[in-house]
Amino acid sequence: MFLPDFDYYAPASLGEATDLLTRLGPSARVLAGGTDILVKMKNGLLAPSALVSLKHLRELRNIRWDAERGLVIGALATHNEICNSAVAQERFLSLSEAAHKLANNQVRNRGTIGGNLVNAIPSADLPPILIALGAHVTLAGPDGSRAMPVERFFTGVSCCALDPQREILTEVVIPPQETTGSTYIKFGLRRSGALAVVGVAAAVTMDGDMVKDARICLGAVYKMPTRAIQAEQVLIGKGWTDDLLEQSGRAAVGCCLPISDIRGSAEYRRDLVRIFTRRALKRAITKGHV
Amino acid sequence: MQAITDKQGVKRYLITLTVNGDQYSPVIKANTLLVNLLRDELDLTGTKKGCELGDCGSCTVLMDGKPVDACLVLALEADGCELITIEGVAQHGELDRLQRSFIDNAAIQCGYCTPGMILSAKALLTRNPHPTEPGVRAAISGNLCRCTGYVNIVKAVLDAAEVKG
Numbered sequence: 001m002f003l004p005d006f007d008y009y010a011p012a013s014l015g016e017a018t019d020l021l022t023r024l025g026p027s028a029r030v031l032a033g034g035t036d037i038l039v040k041m042k043n044g045l046l047a048p049s050a051l052v053s054l055k056h057l058r059e060l061r062n063i064r065w066d067a068e069r070g071l072v073i074g075a076l077a078t079h080n081e082i083c084n085s086a087v088a089q090e091r092f093l094s095l096s097e098a099a100h101k102l103a104n105n106q107v108r109n110r111g112t113i114g115g116n117l118v119n120a121i122p123s124a125d126l127p128p129i130l131i132a133l134g135a136h137v138t139l140a141g142p143d144g145s146r147a148m149p150v151e152r153f154f155t156g157v158s159c160c161a162l163d164p165q166r167e168i169l170t171e172v173v174i175p176p177q178e179t180t181g182s183t184y185i186k187f188g189l190r191r192s193g194a195l196a197v198v199g200v201a202a203a204v205t206m207d208g209d210m211v212k213d214a215r216i217c218l219g220a221v222y223k224m225p226t227r228a229i230q231a232e233q234v235l236i237g238k239g240w241t242d243d244l245l246e247q248s249g250r251a252a253v254g255c256c257l258p259i260s261d262i263r264g265s266a267e268y269r270r271d272l273v274r275i276f277t278r279r280a281l282k283r284a285i286t287k288g289h290v
Numbered sequence: 291m292q293a294i295t296d297k298q299g300v301k302r303y304l305i306t307l308t309v310n311g312d313q314y315s316p317v318i319k320a321n322t323l324l325v326n327l328l329r330d331e332l333d334l335t336g337t338k339k340g341c342e343l344g345d346c347g348s349c350t351v352l353m354d355g356k357p358v359d360a361c362l363v364l365a366l367e368a369d370g371c372e373l374i375t376i377e378g379v380a381q382h383g384e385l386d387r388l389q390r391s392f393i394d395n396a397a398i399q400c401g402y403c404t405p406g407m408i409l410s411a412k413a414l415l416t417r418n419p420h421p422t423e424p425g426v427r428a429a430i431s432g433n434l435c436r437c438t439g440y441v442n443i444v445k446a447v448l449d450a451a452e453v454k455g
Contacts, residue, residue, distance in 0.1 A: 001342040001361075007301070008320035008366055010291065031364070038323075038362050039343050051320070055367055080356070104432030105410065107344050109356040110363065192431030193345055 001042045007050040014060075014170065017052055018142045022166045024050045030168055031055075032076055035103070035111040036119040060114075060170055063088055070175040071095075075114025075168075079103070082113060092174055094289045098129040098184040098201070104193040114169045117153065120160040121195075123220035127154065128201035129184040131217040131225055135174045141167040151217075154224035179213075180206045181284035185276045186219075189263060196220045197264040200252075200276035204235075204284045211235040211285075216248075216277060221256035221269050228255035231277055240285055242278075249278035291369060305369035309334065310378025318365050325349045325360035327368075328375060336376035336405050340434070347433035350406035351375050357413045357432070376405035379412060388412055388450040397446035399437035406433045411447045421451055 007024075011017040021028055029048040031037060040046040054060060060074040063085045071091050073082065082088050082099040089096045102108060102116070102125040116126045117137060130150045137153055138145050139162055150172070153161050162169055182203035188194030199219030205212040214235045216228040231252035238244055258269035283290060292304040294317065302317045309332060316331050325342075328334045328351070340348030342361045349360040352374040379386045388408055391397070398404050407430055414421055414429035421429065426447045427440075435443065 002326075003321035003323065005319070005321055008303070008364075010366070031367075034364065034367065035344055035359075035362050038364070042343065051364075053364075053367060103344075104347065105429065106347055106350055106357050106359045106432045107362070109353075109358050192428075 003038065003041050004047045006048055008053065009050060010053040010056055012056050014057055014140055014168065015142075017054065017057065018140060018166060018168055020052050021164075021168070022142050024052070026165055028052060029164060030118075032115040033078060033110040033112040035107045036115055054168070065091060067176070069173055070177070071173065073113055073172045073174075075170050075172065076112050079108035079111050079113070079116070080105070083108065092129075092133060092182065092289050094182040094184055094201075094203075094284075095126075095129055095133070095174070097290065098125050098186075101125055101184070101186045101188075107193075113172055117150070117172070118160055118162055118164075118169055120154050120156075120158050120224070122157055122223055122225070123196040123199065124225070125184070125186060125196060125199060125219070127225040128199050128217040128219040129182065129203075130172065130174070131227065132182055132184075132201040132203040132215045133174045133179065134177065134203075134215065135172055137169055138171045138173065139163075139167045140170045145170065147173075151227060157223045178205050179203045179289075181286075181288045181290070183280050183283040183287070183290050185280045185283070187272055187276065195263065198258075198269050198272040198276055200273065200280045202277070202280040202284045204281065206240075206285060209239045211238060211240055214248075214281070216252060216280070218252065218256050218273060218277075221258040221273055223257075226255065228252040228277065230255055235281070240281075242282075245278045245281045246274075248281060249274040249276075252277040291366075303366055303369075305366060307368050307370065308372045310374060316365070320364070320366060322365040323361055324351070324363040324365045324368050324373075327365040328360060328373075334375050334377050338402055338405060340402070345434070346403075347406045347410065348403060350409045350433060352409055352413055355413065355416065357410045359432075374409065374412075376408060379408060386412070388415065388447070391446040391450035392443070395442045395446035395449060397439060397442040399435075399439050403433055403435040403437075407435070407443055411450070414447070415451055419451060421447070423448060426451075 028050040031051040060076040184201040338348040340346035
């Protein structure tokens with residue numbers, strides 16, 4: 001399998017990179033880890049005239065805790081860097097665990113969090129937990145940067161709010177928060193190298209046994225990762241019981257619109273949503289950020 | 291990075307990378323994949339090509355110590371990197387313990403997955419000299435063996451780890 005011809009640029013600064021994108025026109029694309037875009041190019045789904053490699057923008061690799069902003073993850077942080085980052089594990093182990101569930105070791109060493117978001121496939125593993133934790137992204141363009149909640153970032157299958165002709169996703173930020181627990185549960189056909197058949201993330205804020213707040217996000221069961229608002233409302237303000245979590249799971253089924261494909265039927269996915277919502281909530285409530 | 295455009299207008303780039311301790315300065319096109327640079331230009335054909343889509347791990351090499359699929363890395367992105375391929379695992383004509391252990395445990399059947407398996411295992415043992423069995427299974431889970439030989443491969447890696455201990 002060979003790649004079509006393209007021009008290659010490796011700018012030394014973010015400003016240079018966004019200027020290049022604007023100048024090169026509509027068929028230039030950003031290259032981060034390459035684990036998605038090179039596959040698309042090999043399969044003939046994409047034939048960019050130029051690739052703008054971000055490999056020299058080392059500042060976009062950092063993962064750090066900022067007392068005001070929260071956990072700031074550079075867009076070029078690889079999945080394995082997120083898995084192994086002490087600060088990420090300490091603050092939101094659930095995110096490190098979600099990154100660990102993604103693809104296989106070789107891909108996790110190259111693939112980046114920014115690429116995972118911009119690629120915007122419905123079954124992506126990082127968006128559900130990021131949305132549950134209320135994360136936002138920073139999009140940098142030639143005229144400055146804008147922030148956007150991850151929840152609003154996705155606009156359809158493989159579509160997102162980033163303008164590929166002028167913008168680069170530079171960081172993902174999880175704000176400081178009172179949540180007491182969060183988790184992401186994935187069902188894939190294998191433990192490694194498999195897309196999610198269903199992925200459910202939950203983040204809860206507890207006051208003793210009472211659920212003060214809950215955010216649930218479903219992956220792989222709609223054209224984009226989607227909040228299960230009705231399932232959250234079932235919980236808020238009530239003392240948690242196994243029965244209440246089951247009711248929330250049933251409500252989550254009403255929030256999704258899964259397709260049938262080779263990985264699972266729509267009916268099967270709906271049932272997984274019910275069960276995984278219940279399990280994710282119980283883990284987040286009883287185990288913290290795991 | 292120096293770029294050279296020939297009379298036909300084809301652009302090539304001069305990169306420098308270290309492979310198995312030797313420095314190379316190949317002149318390559320932008321669309322050259324690392325796996326093809328290794329196999330076709332540097333004649334290091336121990337790195338295999340399987341699915342070429344990042345699923346099978348046959349083309350696993352160590353890039354700055356980490357296992358990556360060489361089919362999903364542009365050669366240009368490896369500019370300035372240190373690579374280890376299966377040809378660089380044996381030292382001074384002596385097989386590495388891991389390689390010896392693969393032979394002793396009959397962990398090789400057709401052999402096509404073996405270079406990738408050994409490099410994934412090598413990266414694991416460098417990071418963690420005493421892995422558990424689930425740890426070994428996780429480390430090689432990005433490498434597919436279609437002869438269904440995982441049991442002996444896992445045994446081989448655990449044996450090599452013990453010898454090293």
